[in-house]
Amino acid sequence: MLTDSDLQALWLTARLAGIVTAILLLLGTPIAWWLARTKAWWKGPVGAVVALPLVLPPSVLGFYLLLAMGPHGPVGQLTQTLGIGLLPFTFWGLVIASVFYSLPFMVQPLQTAFEAVGDRPLEVAATLRASPLDAFFTVAVPLAGPGFLTASVLTFAHTVGEFGVVLMIGGNLPGVTRVASVQIYDYVEGLEYSEAHRLAAVMLIFSFLVLLAMYAWRPNSRTET
Amino acid sequence: MKTKSLPKAILAACALLLSLSAQAGKITVAAAADLKFAMDEIVTIFKQANPGDEVVVIYGSSGKFHTQIRQGAPYDLYFSADIAFPRELAKSGFAAATVKPYALGRIVLWSANLDASRMTLANLTDAKITRIAIANPKHAPYGKRAEEALRSSGLWEKVDPKLVYGENIAQTAQFVLTGNAQVGIVALSLAVNPELSSKGGYWLIPDNLHKPLEQGFIITKRAEGNAVAKRFADYLDSKPARAVMTRYGFVLPGETARK
Numbered sequence: 001m002l003t004d005s006d007l008q009a010l011w012l013t014a015r016l017a018g019i020v021t022a023i024l025l026l027l028g029t030p031i032a033w034w035l036a037r038t039k040a041w042w043k044g045p046v047g048a049v050v051a052l053p054l055v056l057p058p059s060v061l062g063f064y065l066l067l068a069m070g071p072h073g074p075v076g077q078l079t080q081t082l083g084i085g086l087l088p089f090t091f092w093g094l095v096i097a098s099v100f101y102s103l104p105f106m107v108q109p110l111q112t113a114f115e116a117v118g119d120r121p122l123e124v125a126a127t128l129r130a131s132p133l134d135a136f137f138t139v140a141v142p143l144a145g146p147g148f149l150t151a152s153v154l155t156f157a158h159t160v161g162e163f164g165v166v167l168m169i170g171g172n173l174p175g176v177t178r179v180a181s182v183q184i185y186d187y188v189e190g191l192e193y194s195e196a197h198r199l200a201a202v203m204l205i206f207s208f209l210v211l212l213a214m215y216a217w218r219p220n221s222r223t224e225t
Numbered sequence: 226m227k228t229k230s231l232p233k234a235i236l237a238a239c240a241l242l243l244s245l246s247a248q249a250g251k252i253t254v255a256a257a258a259d260l261k262f263a264m265d266e267i268v269t270i271f272k273q274a275n276p277g278d279e280v281v282v283i284y285g286s287s288g289k290f291h292t293q294i295r296q297g298a299p300y301d302l303y304f305s306a307d308i309a310f311p312r313e314l315a316k317s318g319f320a321a322a323t324v325k326p327y328a329l330g331r332i333v334l335w336s337a338n339l340d341a342s343r344m345t346l347a348n349l350t351d352a353k354i355t356r357i358a359i360a361n362p363k364h365a366p367y368g369k370r371a372e373e374a375l376r377s378s379g380l381w382e383k384v385d386p387k388l389v390y391g392e393n394i395a396q397t398a399q400f401v402l403t404g405n406a407q408v409g410i411v412a413l414s415l416a417v418n419p420e421l422s423s424k425g426g427y428w429l430i431p432d433n434l435h436k437p438l439e440q441g442f443i444i445t446k447r448a449e450g451n452a453v454a455k456r457f458a459d460y461l462d463s464k465p466a467r468a469v470m471t472r473y474g475f476v477l478p479g480e481t482a483r484k
Contacts, residue, residue, distance in 0.1 A: 066399075066403055066405065067403060069405075070403045070404050070405045071404040071405070072403075072404055085355075086356075086405060088400075088405040089356060089389045089405065089406075167392060168396075171356075171358070171389030171390055171391075171400065171405075171406075172361055172389070172390035172391075172392070173388075173389060173390070185392075186361065186363055186364065188289075188292060189286060189288040189289055189292070189361075189363070189364040189392075190288060190363045190364040191288065191291070191292065191364075
């Protein structure tokens with residue numbers, strides 16, 4: 001059976017992934033919308049920055065974040081003046097790191113979905129005197145619905161699968177930064193293979209079910225629309 | 226023409242790679258993170274003394290290397306911060322020769338921005354100190370000794386909420402170096418390195434507060450009969466290598482610890 005600390009790690013992982021997904025829905029949607037609609041020359045550079053975490057090693061991100069959020073880094077000095085203290089080794093530090101790390105997993109599917117909506121429905125909405133904001137919420141968002149689901153599932157799952165960045169800035173605190181992936185790593189390091197097996201199996205089944213649900217849902221949505 | 230020559234080129238490249246990896250004279254050493262600076266120096270002087278030999282060192286946590294060697298990792302020598310790991314490997318037949326103790330490690334209290342040389346463990350309860358880094362006691366030998374020292378000083382309960390855990394002793398030092406933890410309990414061998422000792426200061430934790438950090442190494446089964454591995458293992462007993470180890474604060478077999 002899973003131990004209390006396993007359940008704690010799983011709950012922490014779920015909470016982290018849930019919060020990160022919620023933040024990225026708010027943050028990623030306008031970015032994706034802008035990327036899908038704009039013809040500005042800096043669409044390319046912005047798109048590249050958003051995609052960076054896809055190719056950047058987690059150690060690079062972890063290293064920069066550790067320095068930036070530390071007492072001598074710009075973020076660290078800001079959080080200290082604001083009275084929040086330092087972010088490494090805290091839950092919210094992990095949230096911020098994960099927001100960066102999972103950004104492309106939210107933005108890219110949304111951007112594709114918005115691009116697929118095209119100009120036409122929005123032009124029609126405009127002729128019916130819908131304001132751009134109105135058209136966005138009543139036309140673009142419902143049409144991009146499957147995109148929102150894909151983006152949210154991928155963001156959630158990717159945050160659950162995070163390891164390298166957490167290892168670098170987490171400090172392995174039970175209930176605070178010791179997520180399931182780190183807990184498994186600890187078990188393996190401590191040669192506690194049977195404990196590692198149990199938690200690893202939970203992660204494997206969870207990941208499979210999430211992806212299965214997503215792929216099972218997709219073809220149906222196609223026939224509906 | 227082109228399509229025909231391509232597979233040949235790939236085969237040739239593969240053959241070249243194989244011949245390179247089979248070349249004698251190169252060994253891979255897996256070493257505990259506390260050896261980082263000392264081992265780098267020893268390898269440098271070893272290469273000067275043995276120009277034909279190539280030594281690649283990988284640093285990490287002793288526990289991880291132990292697992293990896295069990296799974297067939299291509300390491301020729303394994304230097305563990307805890308002699309229990311190589312002993313276990315030797316018992317399971319993963320060693321080419323007997324386990325050799327090479328040093329006793331020491332732990333220190335170290336800070337990058339406070340003068341830890343004027344501190345003792347009791348200062349850790351100070352309200353100004355909010356984060357203390359130690360290596361993960363669950364699997365890192367230095368972390369285990371740090372926990373023992375805190376427990377035998379009766380401070381564990383009080384400092385426990387302030388602790389953050391490094392994956393190995395080098396990461397623990399890195400948490401302190403970046404200032405994310407004000408102090409840490411790290412290996413003396415890391416704290417004496419100029420990069421670390423130039424900042425803050427360290428206080429040697431009395432060795433009667435914790436069990437000895439007995440460190441040992443093995444030549445792995447795969448390196449059985451490998452002349453370079455044997456040469457390197459023997460070299461650790463040489464005068465120059467011992468001098469390096471002593472300079473980094475290791476207590477060598479047959480010597481006594483400073484208090």
